């Protein structure tokens with residue numbers, strides 16, 4: 001096991017956390033264990049047992065569980081600091097490569113982002129200090145070469161691994177905490193998008209160095225980390241560019257106003273015809289001019305699978321879908337749309353439906369904004385005397 005493999009990707013979700021078992025709930029946040037973690041534990045446990053016997057296997061497993069308790073506390077460092085700024089955490093998942101705290105969002109204030117990012121490694125600093133003091137009082141001799149995990153005792157190994165976690169997580173590259181710290185520090189002096197671009201470039205530069213070092217020393221893990229760092233940097237740069245292009249735009253600037261609507265009495269079968277004949281796949285439902293809900297293509301499929309094509313949409317429409325207002329910030333509405341996992345967000349003005357917000361339309365608005373921002377300035381007019 002290589003202890004340099006504990007990237008912490010708080011704030012960004014690289015993959016969905018399926019196949020996870022709930023461990024419990026601590027400080028109001030659910031903690032999950034990914035099944036690959038159990039496979040990893042069984043594999044390490046069995047391999048150690050086969051090579052060195054049951055005592056060694058138990059020591060190794062105890063060490064890994066202690067180490068991941070430190071990883072968990074690190075994630076709580078991020079989550080509980082974010083909570084101070086009113087940002088919730090959906091859950092924390094432990095994977096063999098580290099922990100992921102799924103924060104609802106990162107704070108947009110650079111100082112707060114810096115504190116949330118630093119809080120994780122700060123927890124490891126505290127843990128390392130406590131272990132250091134215990135070892136000092138015990139007066140243990142410093143092991144010369146902790147070549148294998150059992151040599152030098154559990155505490156020495158835990159101390160060493162916490163120090164590695166601090167250094168590794170503070171590398172100034174996304175998706176590590178250090179990347180966010182760097183971006184936040186830059187954002188105090190320059191616009192957010194430029195700060196992100198600069199931080200992402202530095203991160204990708206580091207990924208290239210990791211690849212070179214990995215190839216030079218035959219260290220496979222460095223190539224793996226370089227891959228995560230490269231992807232993390234591109235994602236952050238894209239998100240930041242998107243936010244900066246959307247800044248200043250309102251929902252009304254990008255909402256669809258030409259669309260078909262259903263009434264609660266329309267049937268699943270009618271809806272299928274509308275979907276097949278037109279461009280629209282998801283519909284708002286309006287009754288006597290009042291907005292009452294939405295029906296997505298998936299809802300129609302589910303209704304058909306349930307067996308009755310003549311049932312009215314009132315039976316299966318979503319009445320509790322999120323919505324937004326025409327004057328809302330477009331970037332914020334996009335975040336709401338994404339977190340709702342729905343294809344559209346109804347735009348309501350005084351309870352009445354006045355438009356629809358879809359990801360495609362926002363992407364189109366982005367495309368036009370990007371084209372306008374990149375257009376070449378016309379040559380200056382010749383000055384006539």
Ligand SMILES: [Zn+2]
Nearest residue numbers: 008010120177
């Ligand atoms: Zn972290």
